[in-house]
Amino acid sequence: MNNKRAVVLLSGGLDSTTALFFARAQGYKVFALIFDYGQRHRKEIKVAQKIAREIGCVYTVLKINLPWKGSALLDKNISLPQNRNLVKILKNKIPATYVPARNIIFLSFAASYAEAVGAQAIFIGANIRDYSGYPDCRPEFFKAFRQVLAKGIKAGVEGKTIEIKTPLIRKDKSQIIKLGLSLKVPYQMTWSCYRGGETPCGRCDSCILRKKGFDQLGIKDPLLAVIQ
Amino acid sequence: MNNKRAVVLLSGGLDSTTALFFARAQGYKVFALIFDYGQRHRKEIKVAQKIAREIGCVYTVLKINLPWKGSALLDKNISLPQNRNLVKILKNKIPATYVPARNIIFLSFAASYAEAVGAQAIFIGANIRDYSGYPDCRPEFFKAFRQVLAKGIKAGVEGKTIEIKTPLIRKDKSQIIKLGLSLKVPYQMTWSCYRGGETPCGRCDSCILRKKGFDQLGIKDPLLAVIQ
Numbered sequence: 001m002n003n004k005r006a007v008v009l010l011s012g013g014l015d016s017t018t019a020l021f022f023a024r025a026q027g028y029k030v031f032a033l034i035f036d037y038g039q040r041h042r043k044e045i046k047v048a049q050k051i052a053r054e055i056g057c058v059y060t061v062l063k064i065n066l067p068w069k070g071s072a073l074l075d076k077n078i079s080l081p082q083n084r085n086l087v088k089i090l091k092n093k094i095p096a097t098y099v100p101a102r103n104i105i106f107l108s109f110a111a112s113y114a115e116a117v118g119a120q121a122i123f124i125g126a127n128i129r130d131y132s133g134y135p136d137c138r139p140e141f142f143k144a145f146r147q148v149l150a151k152g153i154k155a156g157v158e159g160k161t162i163e164i165k166t167p168l169i170r171k172d173k174s175q176i177i178k179l180g181l182s183l184k185v186p187y188q189m190t191w192s193c194y195r196g197g198e199t200p201c202g203r204c205d206s207c208i209l210r211k212k213g214f215d216q217l218g219i220k221d222p223l224l225a226v227i228q
Numbered sequence: 229m230n231n232k233r234a235v236v237l238l239s240g241g242l243d244s245t246t247a248l249f250f251a252r253a254q255g256y257k258v259f260a261l262i263f264d265y266g267q268r269h270r271k272e273i274k275v276a277q278k279i280a281r282e283i284g285c286v287y288t289v290l291k292i293n294l295p296w297k298g299s300a301l302l303d304k305n306i307s308l309p310q311n312r313n314l315v316k317i318l319k320n321k322i323p324a325t326y327v328p329a330r331n332i333i334f335l336s337f338a339a340s341y342a343e344a345v346g347a348q349a350i351f352i353g354a355n356i357r358d359y360s361g362y363p364d365c366r367p368e369f370f371k372a373f374r375q376v377l378a379k380g381i382k383a384g385v386e387g388k389t390i391e392i393k394t395p396l397i398r399k400d401k402s403q404i405i406k407l408g409l410s411l412k413v414p415y416q417m418t419w420s421c422y423r424g425g426e427t428p429c430g431r432c433d434s435c436i437l438r439k440k441g442f443d444q445l446g447i448k449d450p451l452l453a454v455i456q
Contacts, residue, residue, distance in 0.1 A: 060295055066337075067288055068344030094382050100343035101336055101381050108333040109294075115328035116296030141380035147372035152364040153329050154322050 004028045005119035006165070007110045010059070011035075012048030014210055015125030015168055017190045018180035022167050023123040024055065025183050031117055032059035033110055037066060037102070039073050040080075041196030051189050062109055072096040073194065080194055082203040086212060089205050094133050097194060097205065103136035107145055107164065114162045115155050121163045129172040130209045142166055173213025188222035199227050232256045233347035234393070235338045238287070239263075240276030241420045242438055243353030243396055246408035250395050251351040252283065253411050259345055260287035261338055265330070266294060267301050268308075269424030279417050290337055299327040301422065308422050310431040314440060317433050322361050325422060325433065331364035335373055335392065342390045343383050349391045357400040358437045370394055401441025416450035427455050 006028035008020045024030050034048040045061065052059035072078040072095075081095050089095075103126070110122045126137040135141060142164050149164070150156040168176050180187065192210045193200035200207050200223065214221045234256035236248045252258050262276040273289065280287035297303040309323050317323075331354070338350045354365040363369060370392050377392070378384040396404050408415065420438045421428035428435050428451065442449045 062295065063293060065291060066340060067290065068341055094385070098382055099340075101340035104339060104376060104380055105333070105336040108329055108336040111332060112294060112327075112329035113296055135382060135385040136380040138379065141376065144372065144375035144379045148332060148369065148376055151366065151372045152332055152369035154326055154363060157322070157363040 005031065005117060006121040006123055007031045007033055007114045007117070007119050008123040009033055009106055009110055009125070010048045010052060012044040012051060012190060013125070013192045013206070014173075014180070014187065014190050014213070015127060015176060016048075017051055017125075017187075018176050018183070018185050019123045019125035019167060020051070020055070020057075021180060021183040021185045023121075023165070024057070028121065030057040031113065031119060032057055033106075033113055034059060034061045035106060035109075036061055036063045037074075037099075040076060041073070041191070041194050043196040044191045047189065047191040051186070054186065054189065060113065064105065064109075066099075068100070071099040073099050080204050082201075084205060084208065086208065089132060089208060090130065091133070094135065095205060097132065098134055101136070103134070103141070104145070111149055111153055111162060115153055119162065120160070121165050123165045123167065125168050126166055127168040127171055127176065129170065130212060132205050132209070139166070139169055142169075172216075173209055174216035177213045177217060177219070188226040190223065200224070233259065233345060234349040234351055235259045235261055235342045235345070235347050236351040237261055237334055237338055237353070238276045238280060240272040240274075240279060240418060241353070241434070242401075242408070242415065242418050242441070243355060243404060244276075245279055245353075245415075245418045246404050246411070246413050247351045247353035247396060248279070248283070248285075249408060249411040249413045251349075251393070252285070256349065258285040259341065259347060260285050261334075261341055262287060262289045263334060264289055264291045265302075265327075268304060269301070269419070269422050271424040272419045275417065275419040279414070282414065282417065288341065292333065292337075294327075296328070299325060301325045301327055308432050310429070312433060312436065314436065317360060317436060318358065319361070322363065323433060325360065326362055329364070331362070331369070332373070339377055339381055339390060343381055347390065348388070349393050351393045351395065353396050354394055355396040355399055355404065357398065358440060360433050360437070367394070367397055370397075400444075401437055402444035405441045405445060405447075416454040418451065428452070
């Protein structure tokens with residue numbers, strides 16, 4: 001019996017889906033954790049579930065309610081940054097799409113879930129080369145959170161560490177896609193656009209970074225091939 | 229105008245209510261954060277709201293759904309420890325009432341709330357002398373979490389630290405009550421019993437620790453005076 005278990009934070013985007021396939025390839029029985037947190041691109045919730053079902057993994061959709069706003073991802077009255085050029089996106093200034101403490105909240109629930117199912121690891125698809133400057137995607141944040149798990153949860157105190165795995169952390173978007181293609185990630189199923197319309201808008205930071213990855217590999221994004 | 233703002237984690241129990249009054253006495257405009265997390269002693273949610281209204285502070289009740297169980301506080305099929313003597317309670321073995329990653333989750337939301345309202349501090353009533361052995365109440369846990377806030381949230385990165393304040397951390401129950409009485413905490417309004425019945429059960433760890441505090445001061449618990 002395979003006793004390796006991992007919780008994977010799954011948004012249905014390119015990065016987290018790659019992390020999901022990576023965890024599975026490492027021999028983990030995977031428990032996907034999907035958040036419904038009032039994001040404007042609610043479409044990703046359905047996409048994430050579809051992907052989880054596609055590979056037959058256990059998944060949970062957790063609804064969390066953030067009554068305070070303050071992010072363009074939660075509040076339609078705040079404009080999404082759009083048509084920013086790569087230089088500007090990659091300047092790593094924290095953008096309007098930042099959701100206060102989002103990954104801290106996500107990892108907290110992942111830790112709780114991991115304890116409950118006896119998982120040894122949490123996988124998250126965060127990465128810092130082609131990214132939008134969110135502080136809770138940086139290695140120093142994950143390092144700090146590892147200490148929280150070592151000191152603050154029963155498993156940690158009892159020496160059964162729950163590791164936080166960030167296999168994509170230093171990869172750029174094209175390297176992530178390359179890894180994913182080798183793992184047979186069905187990128188046509190994934191969804192990155194912040195707008196969550198019928199088709200990707202092509203203008204938000206997330207669309208622009210995704211395009212950069214496929215362009216660098218000289219491949220057409222299979223999602224666009226499916227849609228067009 | 230007073231610009232000092234603090235989020236206070238408020239359960240309606242003796243410790244968190246003391247922390248609330250302490251924060252207020254320190255000159256903070258207080259934002260109380262109350263969790264409805266499926267606890268069996270749901271009564272404390274109402275109590276917490278009543279206390280917040282009593283002092284006229286802003287409060288938010290946040291419903292969080294933990295679909296996984298594994299704690300006597302969430303699952304009525306797991307027995308609450310009862311009639312344990314103080315020596316056994318204070319041995320600090322993690323009890324069945326432990327909720328996986330609870331304070332990590334609570335602090336995560338508090339951090340998000342604090343960012344959203346521009347608060348400089350989060351107050352939590354955790355303490356480790358008369359306590360049940362929860363790992364996420366220990367100073368080393370809070371120390372680790374402070375690092376998470378320094379590295380993982382926008383305010384932290386921008387140098388506007390959100391502090392985690394644990395004013396009760398090294399006090400025993402009688403010292404907490406003594407402090408609270410000096411701050412005019414209405415202990416007759418607070419609720420500690422895990423069972424959440426009409427009257428405190430007197431047998432759960434929480435009731436036993438509360439009784440110890442009042443006994444040491446030679447005072448009758450005002451809650452019992454009100455009820456009887």
